[in-house]
Amino acid sequence: MARNAKGGDAASAADRDVELLELYRRMLIVRRAEERLSQMFADGEVPGFIHLSIGQEAVPVGVCAALRLEDTLASNHRGHGHALAKGLDLERFFLEVMGRAEGVCGGRGGSMHIADMGVGMLGANGIVGAGLPIAAGSALAHQVRRTGGVAVAFFGDGAMAEGTLHETLNLAALWHLPMLFVCEDNGWGEFSPTSRQFTGDLIALAGAFGIDAATVDGNDVAAVARAASKVVAAARDGCPQVLRCVTNRVHGHYEGDPQRYRDPADLETLPNHDPLRRCAAKLGADDVAKVTAEVEDRIAAAVAAARAGTEPDIARARADVYSPCEAAHG
Amino acid sequence: MARNAKGGDAASAADRDVELLELYRRMLIVRRAEERLSQMFADGEVPGFIHLSIGQEAVPVGVCAALRLEDTLASNHRGHGHALAKGLDLERFFLEVMGRAEGVCGGRGGSMHIADMGVGMLGANGIVGAGLPIAAGSALAHQVRRTGGVAVAFFGDGAMAEGTLHETLNLAALWHLPMLFVCEDNGWGEFSPTSRQFTGDLIALAGAFGIDAATVDGNDVAAVARAASKVVAAARDGCPQVLRCVTNRVHGHYEGDPQRYRDPADLETLPNHDPLRRCAAKLGADDVAKVTAEVEDRIAAAVAAARAGTEPDIARARADVYSPCEAAHG
Amino acid sequence: MAETRFGKAIGQALADAMRDDPDVVLFGEDVAVPGGPFGVTRGLLDAFGPERVRDTPISEATIVGAAVGAAIGGLKPVVEIMFMDFCGIAMDAIVNQAAKARFMFGGQCSVPMVLRTPHGAGVGAGPQHSQCLEAWFAHIPGLRVVCPSNAADAYGLLRTAIDHPDPVIFVENKSLYAAKGDLPENAGPIPLGRLRVAREGADVTVVAYGAAVGTALTAADALAADGVSAEVLDLRSIQPWDEAGVLASLAKTHRLVVVHEAVEAFGVGAEIAARMADVGFDELDAPIVRVGAPFMPVAFAPNVEAAYLPGAAQVAAAVRRTLE
Amino acid sequence: MAETRFGKAIGQALADAMRDDPDVVLFGEDVAVPGGPFGVTRGLLDAFGPERVRDTPISEATIVGAAVGAAIGGLKPVVEIMFMDFCGIAMDAIVNQAAKARFMFGGQCSVPMVLRTPHGAGVGAGPQHSQCLEAWFAHIPGLRVVCPSNAADAYGLLRTAIDHPDPVIFVENKSLYAAKGDLPENAGPIPLGRLRVAREGADVTVVAYGAAVGTALTAADALAADGVSAEVLDLRSIQPWDEAGVLASLAKTHRLVVVHEAVEAFGVGAEIAARMADVGFDELDAPIVRVGAPFMPVAFAPNVEAAYLPGAAQVAAAVRRTLE
């Protein structure tokens, strides 16, 4: 069954057209960038393992709408949305996933390790559950250095089975860290439904540590943004928070995964829950068209520019294993 | 404050004198063995790091009273009670903690790694939290091999902070493992009160995974035994269970720890909660005296015999790194 | 003699072991219903049922810890850690529990488990999905470490590993899964700790394991064209490794090159070289040259990854250096 | 010049670093209120307050993962893993996160953290509290690994480690904590990667680190009585290690022995020996002999533990073997 948590959707201040349009624009950037990546991957232009977040855009966009530049986030393997929503430059994004020297990580990280410290995006992560303690540490730095910042950990429902969730919930509560846990609950961990992997209830788990937790319709960008602005404010005050966003993974686990394991009837209902479609329905057709044209131009320009990127040099890469203060051994 | 959970203590069948006397006898074996160890450690006759469970005897004795020989248990660093209550021979116990060749582990494990596979005692463990997954695996073996057995994990309140608790609760629930989680909640993890380490509530945590959980007065051996017989039966049926036993650590974290960090007033109240004292109060003085004499004789005999043990041989030890089927390399 | 893919041979070994012994069970992430991330365990759930073939939660520490308990309890668990890099999460269970149980409990029990895990770069998986960490395990008393180079060895070594009373880390180079090789009809177990002479030669001994054996053989071909006769030894088993076998070859060739995909520094090759620089010192006519990856993580960019991987040209150059 | 205990020198380095830089923070199990399991961090909570000196839950994976995030966020965390054996729980955070961040993010950030951890046997702590696992870390590009042998070095190397932009694994042999040594009044940082000549000699080079340096010096004394002049090199830093320094000594002595407490097989000594069997081959007049622990876990029984530890007699015997 496609997933769509019930969430109050009454018109409110945050729903005002202009803001909603901006949220739509940001979601569309993620969507079009990933659709383009999907094509480029099929064409052999993008290498490696790439995990797309198509269908989940409302979560990173809604959450990041509540964040400041100095706030930080630790992501997981499905991190494009987190990166772009936090402000990573589109051109350097494409350069990176194409493995180019001019990419934000010099082509060394690619899709699964994309990061932009300049906007507080501490990195996608190839290790399920590993971002949680990193976010806690980032929150600790905010706390000790009095930056006023919040650290967010984005993790999937599959990641809930890793012990780091438990340990990090405890540490965040114990130290009153300015930290937000965002679970992108898309119902799947790779090729297995999470219901066959995890028996716990995230809200109850958080509650066991005295942490406030809420579930939101992760396909409703305005609802996510509203919930996020509330929980981010609380986290900023040193009350760590959990936000569970129910959403859908539309593409395979990674590009190239034909998803034979999924119920076709389920896949068919996905468009009804599409966060972009749902958002667009509340906007004027002209506005949507204008934003669409603008985003498509930006994507096209970024891809064109990225195609001019050059291959990274192994010697330069090797020189970055250690800081430049001393020559590395080996 | 000394710890003493409220627990119904009305007279019941399980309280019948003869059974209670047996529970008392088993507790006294653990107590006298550890008191003796404490002395031998002070005298330099027992080497290494030893962690005594004085004050906590009602937990292993009460729980193991509900177990069968084929049931298994994984222990932690404070494992003497678990070992003796599960049936480990006293003489081989002393031989082991003295580092003798004739010890149950050939003198290689000592106090922190004492094990007796013959009685289903899968080992004390020097790694906090590591026994939990081992018990889950043992429960899996019971399940797949249809032994009818149950696996018990004994862990401390400090161990609750390790991610393995979370992961194992999930796995046990997911696979309906015949497993019992016993938390010996003595309020301390080494030199820090658990309240400064852990914000979670074990009962709520278990509940988040759909696992039944109960708290019992861990200083009341009859109450522990009653609770254990209930939860062991449920676990045997494939419903994993959590039992939290509130008790007190009377000695230091390890022998030689002067516990300067503890409130003297708190230490003074400990005798009131002593599980042996509380149990003895319900028994006839004659019975207690008889059992005491008997246990003291057994301990004295075991220690005398253990003193005749010999030093292990390094070559023999080394030959046990690998199974004998092939010579080990190196 | 049937042609089989490396991955299929592993699946066949698992199936045959499960058929022969009801105590063999399999668990890991996505190994049951999905048939394994690389398809290696496909069909086993159907053949042996959900009690013996299980998908697990994403909980590596507990997967391995549970394998230890299950093995002590009489099962012969074969668990999978999806990428060797993820072993970082499970090192306690591997090193402090599985490896030490037999010793520290005085020989009371064995831990007959196998941990299968793929290592290696070359598939664009990036820095956290490409490492070769076998040297970690080889350093730990109590563990056995195996790394096959071809389908037939993968089959035979895995059969031995599963039946073995000790914990075995079974390392599969992921770039080999699709490689074809012959699997004898009545393939049986292959003993651990004995190397295979992959190619006889007289001038230099080239020691390798896993995918690097192919690299070494390619180099040997190129060297043969130049009149250099390289003997290629496939270690098969890294812990224990066949010291006598390497020494015997060295006594013939007097020159030694060691090749692996893992980074050179502090890698498996260091032990082989160090040992030969001691017990084989009198046989050596030239420096011992190691060929391994440079001291850097695997990069995502395909050109950097390709340059990172030790290739046949590097092996040939190393051999030439021993002949200078 | 004041006499100080090794453990105190470490505490002093922590205190001085915290005084000099408000971004230095300390966390770990029982490091704050209790002052550390070995008393090393005693007094720091009082001096620097509960924001900068924190006790943590028993959660090793998260302690190290949080250190990574804190370091990227501008702090200089010094975390403690109570026994090196427990690093098995935290290897992912160390190896996949701390070690790789700088590289895989294209040099955008450093991870200026220090992980302090005690290794070594000899105190009756048994198989899971006595291991020397530094070879694991030395094999990982991106990590630096340091192991001091005396109080002054512990102070100076730790000061450097804390200020260093890269993650440093700082290994303390627990049997040294109570050892006394001189600490110069105005002790300053000591650079990583450069060895210290602990004793000059002409006949044989003995390379060691940590507590094994003392063993090597004792052996050198015994050998001197027999007219053998051993040069003892204290590596100080294992990754990077001072290859040029070892080579320079070898060029003088033409004989090499490498000593450490870790098990010999696949240990740190293997890399040093292997490297010298390559770049130092022409200098070698004798087999390279390693002295390390036998391939077995540390046993609880004191006599077995004592026999396990590599001693001065073994080092002297190894030296004599190179002189045969």
Ligand SMILES: Cc1ncc(C[n+]2csc(CCOP(=O)(O)OP(=O)(O)O)c2C)c(N)n1
């Ligand atoms: C420690 C670790 N274990 C396993 C994997 C393989 N893996 C990658 S993504 C994934 C599923 C994660 O599911 P979830 O957290 O729900 O994220 P989603 O893919 O649904 O976004 C798995 C098992 C990994 N990368 N790291």
Ligand SMILES: Cc1ncc(C[n+]2csc(CCOP(=O)(O)OP(=O)(O)O)c2C)c(N)n1
């Ligand atoms: C993984 C790991 N971390 C830390 C330690 C050190 N340590 C030993 S016992 C202990 C406290 C455990 O507290 P608890 O689980 O409550 O058991 P108790 O000692 O109270 O019986 C700690 C931190 C360890 N042995 N293993």
Ligand SMILES: [Mg+2]
């Ligand atoms: Mg998911």
Ligand SMILES: [Mg+2]
């Ligand atoms: Mg406790």
